[in-house]
Amino acid sequence: MNRGRRREVVFSEERDYLAFIDLLKEAVDMWRVKIGAYCLMPNHYHLLIQTPEANLSRCMRHINGVYTQSFNRYHECDGQLFRGRYKSILVDGDSYLLELVRYIHRNPLRAGLVEKLEQYPWSSHKAFLSYAKKWNWLHKEFFLSILSVDKAKRRTAYRDFVSQEDSEEIGQFFSRKNLPSILGSKSFIEWVKEKYYQLKFNEEIPQSRALAPGTEKIKDVVCNTYHVDRQDLLVSRRGIANEPRNVAVYLTRRFTGETLERIGREFNIKKYSSASTVIERIKVQLSEDKKLRTRIKKIERRLMVSQEQI
Secondary structure, rough: OEEEEHHHHOOOHHHHHHHHHHHHHHHHHOOOOOOEEEEEOOEEEEEEEEOOOOOOOHHHHHHHHHHHHHHHHHHHOOEEEEEOOOOOOOOOOOHHHHHHHHHHHHHHHOOOOOOOOHHHHOEEHHHHHOOHHHOOOOOOHHHHHHHHHOOHHHHHHHHHHHHHOOHHHHHHHHHOOOOOOOOOOOHHHHHHHHHHHHOOOOOOOEEEEEEOHHHHHHHHHHHHHOOOOOHHHOOEEEEEEEHHHHHHHHHHHHHOOOOOHHHHHHOOOOOOOHHHHHHHHHHHHHHHHHHHHHHHHHHHHHHHOOOOOO
């Protein structure tokens, strides 16, 4: 999803809506994405996209960039059209896809733009009710098949489903000021965090930093594991190894990617080269010390499980 800069209009007339829809069709061919649903509102848009080739960033950069150029050229203006990079939410496909289709299609109703969904021309709602081949570019049959195994009954089942209000869970999710990066069951969210936290710097996942715990959480879990106080993580004595501090430094670098200088400030290490030495020393110890590997794995599991909120 994305919104106009300062909530300004990004679709001001029919030509704009049609141009954006053409870009969606183009994206299906060019980037081989699957667009399941869309809704274009005057000052923002919602898209439900599956990216089998993990190319969301490049695809959205193309859509937003080309549309901005087209809009500016046609309306004789320049500069940024959208408020920034798109917001993306990773969705638990097993439970929430239909809920999202309904949420996306009901946008015009919630905004008071129409009284009936069929009155709004700039969403994929009509496509879900149509058998016309012009909608073949839209990945809709999968969603309809979830509603009914009987092809003859799918449109009716969809119409009944979308006529109902959004679920309370979906309503609460999208009413939050800062939207989480993942929508799904608790087990799904924990699975994503544990499996993919190492992708926290991947540009294909705009909110991916949320998958990894922050420095404060790392400090808390290390202290609890070693039964030490936070102050102990700041202590350095010549010739005496401070394993809790060293482990915290290592994990902070690994999970957050913070600079050595900033990590040094966090743990009272005056030289960034000294922070680097600590990290390298732990890496060497991990290859030699089985007990240390076990302790660090234990800390890592606690870090991922403890993140109940994105």
